[in-house]
Amino acid sequence: MxxxxxxxxxxxxxxxxxxxxxxxxxxxxxxxxxxxxxxxxxxxxxxxxxxxxxxxxxxxxxxxxxxxxxxxxxxxxxxxxxxxxxxxxxxxxxxxxxxxxxxxxxxxxxxxxxxxxxxxxxxxxxxxxxxxxxxxxxxxxxxxxxxxxxxxxxxxxxxxxxxxxxxxxxxxxxxxxxxxxxxxxxxxxxxxxxxxxxxxxxxxxxxxxxxxxREELLEDFGIVKCTKEEFEKIDKKDYIKYKKNKYEYSILVENKFEFKKKYDIEIIDKPTIEDIMLIYIKGER
Amino acid sequence: MNVIKGLIIKDFFNLKSYIKILICIDIIYLVSSFLNDDLVTFVPVVFPLCFGMIGMSSFSYDSIAKSDQYILTFPTTKKDMVKARYLYILFLTIIGTIFGFMLCTIIQGIKEQTLANVGDILSISIGAFCGMTMLQIFEIPIMYKFGAEKGRIIQLISIVLLMLVISGITTFTMKTLSIPLESFLNMLQKYGLAIITIIMLLIYMISYKISLNIYNKKEI
Known part of the structure; x- marks a missing residue:
């Protein structure tokens, strides 16, 4: 092109x-x-x-x-x-x-x-x-x-x-x-x-x-919601950044399908661009 | 050239907000000069001064609207922008000078005054034009360097300094070269217009180059 x-x-x-x-x-x-x-x-x-x-x-x-x-x-x-x-x-x-x-x-x-x-x-x-x-x-x-x-x-x-x-x-x-x-x-x-x-x-x-x-961001990226115990089991290489909320962890992953295959975590939300931006800026690594 | 024309038109359109104030000032001054004979001969001085100062206000309009940033996205260059600004201010001062000359001549005609003949009025007009242009030659680079807001204060200081320097140089030259005042005035009368025109053009070009140099280095 x-x-x-x-x-x-x-x-x-x-x-x-x-x-x-x-x-x-x-x-x-x-x-x-x-x-x-x-x-x-x-x-x-x-x-x-x-x-x-x-x-x-x-x-x-x-x-x-x-x-x-x-x-x-x-x-x-x-x-x-x-x-x-x-x-x-x-x-x-x-x-x-x-x-x-x-x-x-x-x-x-x-x-x-x-x-x-x-x-x-x-x-x-x-x-x-x-x-x-x-x-x-x-x-x-x-x-x-x-x-x-x-x-x-x-x-x-x-x-x-x-x-x-x-x-x-x-x-x-x-x-x-x-x-x-x-x-x-x-x-x-x-x-x-x-x-x-x-x-x-x-x-x-x-x-x-x-x-x-846009498709890659909105379709492939995901926000994993999990507990502290579940988070501790996740390899650092498998996520971009995470944000610690009051009751859960929000983890930004680049490929939610690959992630789902590897980990037994049910809640993976489809992110908005704003969600991605927020975790990138406010999140930790 | 069309882009420069567009930029000059922009500055002239900005004048619309000033026109009422300008007309009021001029009417007040004209009425006063009808009532007071001595004021008539100031008409050719006041008009180029007013118009020239209004020309300088174009910096403020652009500064408030942050227009420079936007104009630089046009198919134009900083050189075009500086050129357009010089031409606009020059046009406006010329218009003011012509107005002043014409009105003074008409008032004198109506009042059947002989305070000054057309030749004298023309001399006063040219003198006023040169004086105003001389100020602008220094003011414009200052505006480019410091911006419209800071520029105004520095402009006032520099005008006073300029006056002191010019009078200092004049006194020093007359005394050290021992030129008698009378022969100096005679020389001015004979070749004055030509000398002034050449000097003005030269300084105008230098001022333009300085402004362009300042503006080229400036981050907008």
Whole structure:
């Protein structure tokens, strides 16, 4: 499968934080979810990919082209949503259109206003008077309206109510339907990623600690619930991490079927991405 | 070039929130100058000053919305962004200068005043434009270095320092080179515009390069 985005050994060092050897491969027609707690390095990874910060090491290739050498050409075909950053709050949706048609060669005014109407966004109200959900919808509209081939989205569903979130997730799925476009999306709302992401990449302390397909995570991974006595009999090699609860142990295993064959423990739950994330971060080894 | 145009348009759209305040200030000043003859000749100074300062406020708009981060995801470069900012501030100061010149000339015409002729008003306008631009040449790199918030305080300090340095250099040069004031003024009258234009362009380019250098090194 052809990759639309390739990140190799990406490193970025700050005082007190380091992004270590990030490797990402996002094939065409796929959605990759980037998860991790606040400060884990998700936004720094996105900024490094977009070359808005200077990386210390590594390589970023988008559409097969090196980002550093073909920045303008690549960025013509990328739509970006950043959680905390957009144009000034004193502009309205009509102003944004007038600005953007000078920025992108492929800016599609009709498409832009189609989304504006679909999302029921006011055209002449300044952004300062928008709700956070409306602002996010405008950011997404702007990212989609120049026919990009890759969407890079930092927390695109934050601030949205469940119905708006659902609408937007539908748009994302529609976006990748023809198999030529892809999405890299970071989100705290892991349930959203369970619905749409084909791949999940988990960043913790500036490192990728898990990169799997959604099926592998949700179907193969398991959370074993057992007593202290049962836990003591389990070989360390057979689990990833465990969490000691009040009455039981929750053990994260990579392959619940293999585990079941080896141990006589009945309760193995199907995990959510949030469960996996929690045990990875809070659990012990 | 289109991207630069887009970025300049963005800054002009941001002005909408300022326009009412700007019109109010200008109307108050115009009415006052109708009532007080002495104020008329300040019109060509006040307008470029007002417009130039408003141009500098574009840093604050972008800083509040953290727009720089977002703009860098466009098919643009830091060079385009710095260029667009310089051009926008320059355009706005030119517009202010033209307004000031025209209004002063019209007021003088209406009031049938002879406080200053068109040539004098033009000289005052050019002087005011140069003064404002001179300030911006120092202010813009400071804004890029320290950001809109810290930049404002450092900007005030640097303006005072700049004034002291310029007056110091002028006094020192006049005294040590023993240039009589009269011949110095004559020389300025003769070649002033050409000299000022060349110096301004040169400093403007240096200021732009410094800003670009600062911005290129900055982590947004």
């Amino acid at each position: 052809e990759n639309i985005l390739e990140v190799k050994n990406l490193c970025k060092r700050y005082e007190g934080f380091e992004l270590k050897n990030i490797n990402i491969e996002l094939p065409k027609g796929m959605i990759m979810g980037l998860i991790g707690e606040n400060g884990a390095g998700k936004t720094t990874t996105i900024k490094s990919i977009l070359n808005t910060i200077n990386i210390d090491d590594g390589e970023v290739k988008i559409f097969g082209l090196e980002m550093q050498k073909n920045e303008k050409q690549i960025k013509e075909q990328i739509g970006v949503v950043l959680d905390e950053s957009f144009l000034s709050e004193y502009l309205n949706a009509v102003d944004v259109n007038k600005i953007m048609k000078n920025i992108y060669k492929n800016w599609d005014e009709k498409q832009y206003f189609k989304y504006i109407d679909e999302f029921k966004l006011p055209k002449n109200k300044i952004l300062k008077d928008f709700s956070s959900g409306m602002k996010m919808k405008l950011k997404i509209t702007t990212a989609l309206s120049h026919n990009p081939k890759l969407l890079i989205l930092d927390e695109p569903t934050s601030g949205l109510d469940p119905i708006a979130r659902n609408d937007i997730l539908d748009i994302f799925q529609e976006f990748i339907k023809n198999g030529e476009k892809s999405i890299l999306v970071s989100s705290h709302i892991t349930s959203d990623l369970e619905h749409i992401a084909d791949y999940i990449t988990f960043i913790n302390n500036g490192e990728i600690i898990l990169a799997k397909t």
